[in-house]
Amino acid sequence: MAQSVTLPLLPLRGLLVFPTMVLHLDVGREKSVHALERAMVGNRKILLASQMESHVDDPQTGDIYGVGTVAEIKQMLKLPNGTIRVLVEGLSRARILRYLETEEVFSVEAETVDEDSGEPTPEIEARMRSVLHQFEQYVSLSKKITHETYLAVLDIEEPGRLADVIASHLPLKIKDKQTILEAFDVEERLEQLLRLLSDEREVLELERKINQRVRRQMEKTQKEYFLREQMKAIQKELGEKEGRLAEVEQLREQLAALEMPGEIRERIEKEIDRLEKIPQASAEGSVVRTYIDWLMSLPWKEPEPREIDINRASQVLDEDHYGLEKVKERILEYLAVQKLAHRLKGPILCFVGPPGVGKTSLAKSIARALGRRFVRVSLGGVRDEAEIRGHRRTYVGALPGRIIQGMKQAGEMDPVFLLDEIDKMSHDFRGDPASALLEVLDPEQNHTFSDHYIEVPYDLSRVLFITTANVAYTIPQPLLDRMEVIHLPGYTEVEKLRIAKGYLVPKQLEAHGLTRDQLSISDETLLKIIRSYTREAGVRNLEREIAAVCRKAARMIVDGKKKVSVTKSRLQAFLGPERFRFGTAEETDQVGVATGLAWTEAGGDTLSIEVAVVPGKGKLTLTGQLGDVMKESAQAAFSYIRSRARQLQIPPGFPDEYDVHIHVPEGAIPKDGPSAGITMATALVSALTGRPVAREVAMTGEITLRGRVLPIGGVKEKCLGAHRAGVQKVLLPKDNEKDLQDVPEVVRRQLSFVYVSHMDDVLAEALRPVAEQGEPVLQPT
Structure with a gap:
């Protein structure tokens, strides 16, 4: 039966009172104290309603649930700290209809609802039994509710009161208890309680399983610890303190102090457990111990972010090296991008240049500018793939490859790693080390580099790899494609x-x-x-x-x-005496001698080409350790001159009456390449016509059968060689004009450049007029 009453309201924080409950409350808020005082002046009844959020100190009407419990104040006691302790007994549910006062005290008009005390229906009876059964299972699992509580609940016959009492003993959230309180219908209340009991029981079962699993693990750990301590004591008594167990214990302590990925730690722990079971005298023990030492000595910890100072890096590079502006600019670009992006895959730089130009020392300077460790590995003469990837552990004396050894030497995951003399690698039946380097020098793959010895992926993506080479054409093309080639020319x-x-x-x-x-x-x-x-x-x-x-x-x-x-x-x-004559250009104009320009691993140099014409049967002789390409250039030049004999004022029948001998001095040095074509042709024309070659002219370019001059490579090095030799004028193919921007300005100022596209242009610049020098060597017939 519903009845409307006017009562003071006491908001409860983190607490909910059901009808028939008797409990103590500590009241300290001013509004709540006023509500108690008003209730004591009246009929000692008060409405207890829970707050939605317990942390709200001054709740408003919207912060309080709309259903509460009418309670009777049984006892009230003022405590020394100013709060009031009150004993209340819940009487009935009540729904708040409206708030009458909210300023000094909460006063509400509420509608109370009394429980139906009639005989329970069979459906309600069935739900009561289900609730009691679930509650019994819950009590058996929980340690918070005693068995005596369950026995006391068994004696309750009213279904509504049964639901309230059980709900009051459950450790539920206020929100869940409120759903029980707001269920005025008994059958609905039992249904809600049954659902909450089932959920709580499942949670308790999960907690029990977890506790059992943890307890078993703890028991296993304690058992292992106890057994180890016993074995230590036994070993101590037997005088074997430095045995296998002491070694294993030391390894475990070292492992605990290291930072590394979880999968690597598990691998090491597995190997330590394996080592523990191997007899002391077994040879396998040393193999496993070496493997563990390698895994533990490698840097696995993520590198700390480094503060990049571009100005300092530029200053360091300038302090250590003069010139090399392009290389320095590329390094500073890399640093600038890394400073902005915070995470960048390391580029693979390849310094190509002649010996002594500072490739290796430049890599050291880069490491100093970056504030990183520097590691150098020489690849000259390496012909075994295992040098890069390591040997499998099944081999006697197996070790990791040079990459992993270098990472151990560095001690951090982001060093500057120099692979020196990468063009000097070779290969044989043991494999191709250049192919093994493909994974190392590929930024898309080297984050999972696989070494045959350590058998776990290793991250090389943070390493700044730098390679050096004297020439690029001996580097395998797939490997060269993965690197950014930076050419370091010779110095002026x-x-x-x-x-x-x-x-x-x-x-x-x-x-x-x-x-x-x-x-x-x-x-x-x-x-x-x-x-x-x-x-x-x-x-x-x-x-x-x-x-x-x-x-x-x-x-x-x-x-x-x-x-x-x-x-x-x-x-x-x-x-001692001078070893070289500065300015090797000829002192006088000579017939049959032309000065060419050559590229060598040591930089550019001049190359004299001599031609002698003697009576004979048209034989062409080539000497001076010439390669196939250079011999073909001589043949092409000779054929061009034969086809142009009349225009060049050479008797057409000279090939049948004279032998031609082309010689390139310094015959002990092998020479090859097409760039001496126009030089050979010029020397041939000079020898056949008697026209001297201008001593101050040097030339380079490839010749075709029709006399066209084709472009060549190594322009900068050749110009430096010409400048060093005292040459005044350089003849270059027209298509090589764009390459002069790489030549230092001081060299460009002191040399005169003439761009030629046909052999006629070359002869016009290189040969002196006939009228000034006398008769031709060959007389027309």
Whole structure:
């Protein structure tokens, strides 16, 4: 039966009171105290309703549930801390109809609902039994509710009261208890309780299973610990303290202190467990121990983010190397992108250039500029794939490959890794190391590099790989395709002088224990060393000569001399007679001798080509260790001249009456390539017509049977060689004009360049007029 009443309201935080419940409440909020006082003045009845959110200190009408419990205040006690402890007994459910007061106290008009005390229907009876059965199972699983509570519940016959009492003992959320409180219909209330009991029982069963599994694991761990301690004690008594178990225990302690991925840790733990079971005298134990040591010594920890300072990096590169602007610019671009992107796959750079230009030292400077570790691996002469990927553990003395060894040496996952002399690799029946490097030098694959020894993927994607080579054409094409090639050309005389003054001389003075006050070398002396004692693209031999000067000076200072000054005139006393003649261009115009330009691994150089015409039967002889391509160029030049004999004022029948001998001096050195074609043709025409070749002219270019001049490579190196030899004019193919931008400006200023597209243009520039020099060698018949 419903009845409307006006009652003060007490909001409850984190608590809900059911009818028939008796419990203590601590009340401290001002509105709640006023509600209690008003209830005590009246009939001692108050409406208890729960807050939706327990953390709200000053609830509004919307923060309080709309259904609560009418309770009677049995006892009230004021505590020393100012709060009031009150004993209440729940009487009946009540639905709030409206709020009458909300300022100083909550006062509401509510509708109370009394329970139906009639005989329960069979459906309700069935639900009561199901609720009791579920509650019994819940009590058997839970440790929070005693069996006596269950026995007390069994004696309750009213279905509504049964549901309220059971719900009050369950550790439910306020929201779930409120659903029970708001269920005025008894059958619906039992249904809701049955669902909540079933859910809670399932949660308890899961908790029990989890606890059992944890307990079993703990028991196993405790058992293993107990057994290990027993074995330690036994070993100690037997004098075997340094046995296998002590070694295994030490490995476990080391592993616990390391940071690494979970799968690697599991692999090491598995191997340690395996090592523990291997007898002390077994040879397999040392194999497993070595494998564990390798896995634990490799860097697995993610590298810390590095603060990238572009200005400092630029300063470091300039301090260590003079020139090389393109290389420095590429490195600074990489740093700038990495600074913005925060995560970038390391590029694969390949420095290609002649010996001594600073490829290896430049890689060291890059590492210093980046603040990373530097690792160098030499690949010269490597012909076994296992050098890169390692050997399988089944082999005696197996070890990881050089890549993994280098990572262990670096001790971090993002070093600068130099693969030196990559063009000197070879291959045989043991495999192709260049093919093994394909995975290492591919940014899309090297995050899971597989070494045959360690047998787990290793991440190389953060490594900055740098390779060096003297020539690019000996590098396999698939490998070359994965790298960004940066060419390092030879140095000009001006650059060599700057490098000697700024880098080489201070370095050698320090290495020989000398100071600038004890030894002085003038600029003219250094230039003399560069011109007369070295002939190279780099500065390696220059550094050796400076070191030789320092040694002589050190001997003189030890003998009592206070200061040594090395001048141009005294240089021969330090280094001996001059080894090279500066300016190898011919001193006079000569017939049958033309100066060509050649590219070598040591940089550009001049190449004299001599032609002799003697009576004979038309035989063409080629000497000077010429390769197939160069021989074919000579044949093409000879055929072109025969086809143009009349225009060149050469008797048409000369091939049948004269033998032609083409020789390239320095015959011990192999020579090849098509770029000497126009030089051979010029020397041939000069020898056959008697017209001298201009001594100040050097040339390079490929010739066709119709006299066209085709482009060639190595323009910068060849121009540097011409400049070093004292040449004044260089004949270049017309299509190579665009390549002059790579030639240093100081060289371009001192050389005169003529672009030719046909052999007629070459002869017009290179040969002196006949009228000035006399009669041709061959007389027309």
